[in-house]
Amino acid sequence: MSKSYQKTIHETLGRDPVHPFPARMAPGIALDIISAEPEPIRVLDPMMGSGTVLAVARAHGHTAVGIDIDPLAVLLARVWTTPVHVSRVEHKAAEVLKRAKDDFSLRRASESYPRHADFETRKFVRYWFDEYARRQLASLAEAIHSVRDDRVRDALWCAFSRLIITKQSGASLAMDLSHSRPHKVFHRAPVKPFNKFLAAVHHVLKNCILSDQPDQGPAATVSLGDARNLSIASGTIDLVLTSPPYLNAIDYIRCSKFSLVWMGYSIAELSGIRTESVGTESGDQDANENEVIKKIIADLKLTPKLSSRHEGVLAHYIEDMRCAVHEAARVLAPGGKAVYVVGENTVRGTFIPNAKIVSAVAELCGLKTESRRARQLPANRRYLPPPTLQNAPEALGGRMRREVILSFTKSASFAP
Numbered sequence: 001m002s003k004s005y006q007k008t009i010h011e012t013l014g015r016d017p018v019h020p021f022p023a024r025m026a027p028g029i030a031l032d033i034i035s036a037e038p039e040p041i042r043v044l045d046p047m048m049g050s051g052t053v054l055a056v057a058r059a060h061g062h063t064a065v066g067i068d069i070d071p072l073a074v075l076l077a078r079v080w081t082t083p084v085h086v087s088r089v090e091h092k093a094a095e096v097l098k099r100a101k102d103d104f105s106l107r108r109a110s111e112s113y114p115r116h117a118d119f120e121t122r123k124f125v126r127y128w129f130d131e132y133a134r135r136q137l138a139s140l141a142e143a144i145h146s147v148r149d150d151r152v153r154d155a156l157w158c159a160f161s162r163l164i165i166t167k168q169s170g171a172s173l174a175m176d177l178s179h180s181r182p183h184k185v186f187h188r189a190p191v192k193p194f195n196k197f198l199a200a201v202h203h204v205l206k207n208c209i210l211s212d213q214p215d216q217g218p219a220a221t222v223s224l225g226d227a228r229n230l231s232i233a234s235g236t237i238d239l240v241l242t243s244p245p246y247l248n249a250i251d252y253i254r255c256s257k258f259s260l261v262w263m264g265y266s267i268a269e270l271s272g273i274r275t276e277s278v279g280t281e282s283g284d285q286d287a288n289e290n291e292v293i294k295k296i297i298a299d300l301k302l303t304p305k306l307s308s309r310h311e312g313v314l315a316h317y318i319e320d321m322r323c324a325v326h327e328a329a330r331v332l333a334p335g336g337k338a339v340y341v342v343g344e345n346t347v348r349g350t351f352i353p354n355a356k357i358v359s360a361v362a363e364l365c366g367l368k369t370e371s372r373r374a375r376q377l378p379a380n381r382r383y384l385p386p387p388t389l390q391n392a393p394e395a396l397g398g399r400m401r402r403e404v405i406l407s408f409t410k411s412a413s414f415a416p
Helices: 009-013 027-034 052-059 071-081 086-104 119-128 131-145 150-164 193-206 252-263 267-276 291-300 308-331 354-364
Strands: 042-045 063-068 221-224 237-242 332-347 350-352 367-376 402-410
Touching: 009 027, 009 052, 027 052, 027 237, 042 052, 052 063, 052 071, 052 237, 063 071, 071 150, 071 221, 071 252, 086 131, 086 150, 086 193, 119 252, 119 267, 131 150, 131 193, 131 252, 150 193, 150 252, 237 308, 252 267, 291 308, 291 354, 308 332, 308 354, 332 354, 354 367, 354 402
Parallel strands: 042 063, 042 237, 063 221, 237 332
Antiparallel strands: 332 350, 332 402, 367 402
8 A cells, every 4th residue: 555645634735724624534545546647637526525635636736526515514625725815814804803803892692693593503502602702703703704705705714613613622612523522511612712813814824725826736616515416417527536424423514513503504404414414323214125225234244233223324324325426427437437435433333344335336336346445544533422421332332443445437338
């Protein structure tokens, strides 16, 4: 296995991420695959997360297309892969902070909520943010909403989100948001938003593509969408490279909603996105009774067997992945390649070989397996479920210890 697999994001791109994001794809994997392409190609990541594949593809002169169902992921990927004008963002950041401070002096606690927040969203905000932090965040959010330049506003929202989504402590009452494992541990937020806002803006800008530097490849296209229903023409993509969500492992929206509510999303809207996301704990009776899916589950030879409820969740996941892989096969050009970086995990003590699931649905979609490589995950990239009484007995078993890199090709004669 190539040594580039071990490279950090900074070693790969010469810059760091603009924002924390749980279980992002190892940049060395993307580098190893993308750098092997001698000519410019069109690369798609239909479950892009924070945009690692897009950033690497663009840096190597390829046209990158990224899609995700999580609005925060779309924001982060867009900021990370779109050139920004530093002085404009810095000037507007200072203006936003001044306006927010003026607003804060007049803002009452009863008015310290996200714009147009409904009852459920206000309840969520009151639970996770103390009154003082709410007043500052509401003032900052209102000032950012008023910024007209899309690129500048996106960069400021990214900085705003960094105030909240942190590993140890931020502007909320939660710890470990960056790993999507929020648990309430503080009575007052450790970080006062006004004190850290300009530093957060500086971090974002330091790791963006700068508009006054030499162009770093074709512009990436970043969109909100669903990998199971792509609005991309058939046969137009040369390489699909993605890391699909792991079954019942990481609840991305659980983290993202802490920032997204301030950007105008309601808890109800975000709950709907969460329910529709691939890998969430929801069953599907139709999928559970599908004979093809039943055979895939039987072929997995799971030990111990899952409960009927969790088998329904697994069936739903298999159907979601079948739809996503079918769409990937459809948009691939004849002879194109699809590479899936698949994490394997456990559900209630039962090991789920997710790579076998992806291989099985890829075969159903007419993709031919080219290679299969496994690697152990570094300890700092293993996912540990949140500390709750319900999952405490299986917490260590819930870690994802291994990734499998699956490569497929699309036959020149196959039409999905």
